[in-house]
Amino acid sequence: MHKLKSAFSAMTSPTKSASDSHISSQPQHQAPSHQPPRLRWPPALLSPPLTLGPILDTSPRHYPRDFGRSIQLSGHTYYLFGDTFCFSSPPSQNFLGVTNNTIALVPDLHxxxxxxxxxxxxxxxxVEEFVSYTEEEEEMCRRWKEEGKNKRIVNWAFGGIAPVPNTQTSGCAEAWMFYDSGETLEASVIHGRGIGVAKLSLSSPSNPNTIVCERTGPFPLFDPTGxxxxxxSILSAPDGYTYLLTGRDLDNYIARLLTSSSFADPSNYTFLHKDGHWHPHYSPPYGPLGSLAHDILAGQGQGALLYLPDFAPEGKPYVWVGCSKFLTGRVWVGVAERPEGKWEVVDVGELPRGEGGNRYCVYPHVWGSRLERGEVMVSWSDDGTMGGKVLVGVLRFETEGGEGCADE
Incomplete structure (x- = not known):
């Protein structure tokens, strides 16, 4: 959708993030012990991407939507969506309105x-918002509607989550999440309102429907012009830090904080500068003339940072799977020794065209992948139909080493 193209160009621990984390592909037998195969570098696909189909609701109701990043909390898997167009059931299918961000459960990982x-x-x-409006935001949207203006406030969560350490097996699993807030007019984002922090919690870890999202801390968390x-994408790494990959216009930046600290406190963050050091402060200007390092995963747009030490090339355990900022419909894969790089990034091929629209929001889903076979499940958005849709597919990469795997 056009508004998203504008938005992405303008807005864009020991405990690992479940959506952006490593799932061990070690074999089940104990002897002999073998290393699993690794991603061959540079990467190449063994075959064109396989499309499994669009993500549909289990009910017969029609819900055009986009984004489709997955998260996992306390063993439950969810999709986070952006604009979700709501309709009544067939045959009437009356349009009920748009919800700017939603969450849905994946009831069966198969x-x-x-x-x-x-x-x-x-x-x-x-459908209700997952990141809810404040009273002020509700009032602004109400006033715009009364004035006949096609304006909205959106709170989009692109980056995934960082589970709070030592809560995943406790009575209340928790995670941190960032939401990017903006004002839209017609189909375009016209004003960025800044980034905010929310805390997710599961009051009953065994019940996936008890997940709630509570906005916390100051808003905006940082200067909204930066x-x-x-x-x-955010990634909780084994060094005890959570890394924040961040897009602004054509530039990409990175910050970090201790995974054990409060994400709602701006003083806990440090930011990578061009001198290669992490500093607790930054100031404008931004981009090539500023002091912040602005070329982290240069040119990349939506995607996810992953920590895959058993699958990535030896010595480079950090992996990026995503797409560029330029709506080419192609998948890019990168590897690095550290989250901040330096990154090697390769275009591995084009996604299926589907309805012929733009393809964006490419996200890997390790929980649906078979890394021991070189297979990575991904999703992407396609705006070729009204409201867009999210499709799921599989990328099968060349691997090397290990015992290999036979075709089924």
Whole structure:
């Protein structure tokens, strides 16, 4: 969708993030012990991407939507969506409105193209926001509607989550999440409002429907004219830090903080500068004339940082899977020794055209992948139909070393 193209160019621990983390591909037998195969570098696909289909709701209702980043908390898997267009059930299919951000449960990991809302909605009810509006934001949207202006406030969560250490097996699993807030007019983002922080929690770890999102800390967390920290991808790394890959216009930046610290406190963050050091402060200008390092994963747009030490090339355990800022519909893969780089990034091929629209928001899903076979599940958005849709597919990469794997 056009508004998203504008948005992406303008806005864009020991405990690992479940959506951006390593899932061990060690074999089940104990003897003999073998290393699993690794991603061959430079990477190449063994075959064109396989499309599994669009992500659909388990009900018969139609929900055009985009984004489709997945997160995992306390063993449950969810998709985070952006603008979600809500309709009543067939045959009427009355349009009920747009929800700017939503969350849905993946009830069966073996059917990743199916999701379900956390509660049942009546025939004339639209899905609720996951990152809710403040009273002030609700009032602004109400006033614009009364004035006949097609303006909205959106709170989009592109970056994934960082689980709070030592809570995943406790009575209340928790995670941090960033949301990128903006004002839209017609189909374009016209004003960035800055980045905010929310805390996710599961009051009953065994019940996936008990997940809630509570905005916390100051808003905006940082100067809204600068980078919206964490709006691309966040990754909790084994060194005890969570890294925030961040896009602003054509530049990309990175910040970090201790995973054990409060994400709602701006004083806990440090920012990578061009001198190669992490500093607690920064100031404008931004881009080539500023002091911040601005070329982290240069040219990349939406995607995810992953820590895959058993699958990535030896010595470069950090992996990027995503797309560029330029709506080419192609998948890019990168590897690095450290989250801040330096990164080697390669174009591995074009995604299926589907309805012929722009393809964007490319996200890997390790929980649906078979890394021991070189297979990585990805999703992407396609705006070729009204409201867009999220498709799921599989990329099969060449691997080397290990025992290999036989075709099925």
């Amino acid at each position: 059917t990743p193209a199916k999701s379900t809302w956390l509660q049942e909605y009546g025939e004339e009810e639209r 980078p919206s920290w964490g709006n691309m």
